[in-house]
Amino acid sequence: MDHNAKVESRIYWQYKNAPKLIALLLTLPTIAQAQIEEQIAKIKAILDIDNAEGEQLDICGRIAGYSKRPVGTFYPTCSSSAVSDELFRRMIKSKIYKNNSIATIDDVATAMNYILDTEARILDGQDMTMRPVFFEYLDIGSQKLVADYDLIPRPQGVKLRSARFLTYKPFGFGPHYANFRAPFWHGDGIQFYTNLKLTLTIANGMLSGALTASAGVVVSDVDITLIYTLSDDSTVTERLVTDAGGQFSTMLNVGDDFTVVARAQVLTPLCEWENVESGEVITNIFFNGAVTYNGLYTYRG
Incomplete structure (x- = not known):
């Protein structure tokens, strides 16, 4: 006023x-x-939960009932540490709802939409269980909160089953009738698809490559191992590191006749290591035992 x-x-x-x-x-x-x-x-x-940061957010947490920030293992550090501001906000919102909700089906669904900022449904198993159903992917941190930290308000004695993600449209026509073959859900529990891909190209004496992945996967500062197989079947390795965009490159100095592949290990948001390997790049192509063209250069004919 x-x-x-x-x-x-x-x-x-x-x-x-x-x-x-x-x-x-x-x-x-x-x-x-x-x-x-x-x-x-x-x-x-x-006390604005959506805008508070650091110590201010800790004050909000203490008012809601958290004497200190919970500790867990979260991406990208994947080491035991206090939860981030973003995840702590969701935990505080959950605590507020638990303190004030009567935990009907509608209350629980409303709480999930508010806490996780997404569209959700609750399935009543009619056996003292309920299951959250989401229609879009959640980030891994939020999925872990739902699975491991009892984030969703629930009535006393009711078990929360593993979440399901329905991003397919299994009914109706689609390109090549693909929707009829789509599964109804991705499987219970935490779901994430890294879609890791490692590519190599050679141009003007320069070997370059790119590491790509789904949103949320860190592709910078990843160790890349290049394995060259020379014409005498011996191997030479070279190690590079990706830049902020997942790119890497090196000048070729192992001769003209070789094949090369790139390999890497990437830490996923599930805090698990996933191996990825590029396709093999061949500098000399053989046909009936004879060299037909040098793969270092573009050939059309």
């Missing part, structure tokens, strides 16, 4: 041009504005 504006709106018209009277009337409202309203606004900003 703007106390000054409130007072000015109530001054009689004949006193509108009396500056000393107006200044006198605004004395107390000005003090109230500075010492009450502005301080309340600061407190409100401090």
Whole structure:
């Protein structure tokens, strides 16, 4: 509330041009504005869960019931550490809902939509169990919170089953009738597809490559091992590191006749190592025992 504006709106018209009277009337409202309203606004900003960070968010957590931040193993550090601000916000929202919800089916569904900021449904198993169903992928951190930290409010004695993700459209026509062959869900529990791909190309004496993956997978600072197989069947290895975009390159200096593959190990959001290997690049192509063209150059014919 703007106390000054409130007072000015109530001054009689004949006193509108009396500056000393107006200044006198605004004395107390000005003090109230500075010492009450502005301080309340600061407190409100401090306790804004969506915008609070660091220690301010810890204060919100203590009010909701968390004496300190929970500790867990989360990507990308994959080491035991306190949860990030983003995940802690969701845990605080969950705690608030648990403290105030009567945990009906509608309440639980509303809580999930609010806590996880996504569309969700609740399946009542009719056997004292319920199962969350999501229609889009959640980040791995949120999936782990749902699976391991009892994030979803639930009635006493009711078990929360593993979540399911329905991103397919299994009924109806689609390209090449593919929708009729689509599975109904991706499987129970935490789901994530890395879609790792490692590619190599050779041009103008330069070997370059790229490591690509699904959103959420860190492809920077990944060790790449290049394995060259020379014409005498001996092997030479070279190690590179990807840049911020997952790119890497090196000048070729192992001769003209060789094949090369690239290999890497990538830490996934599940905190598991996944191996990825490129296709083999051949610098000389043989046909009936004879070299037909040098693979270092583009050939059409």
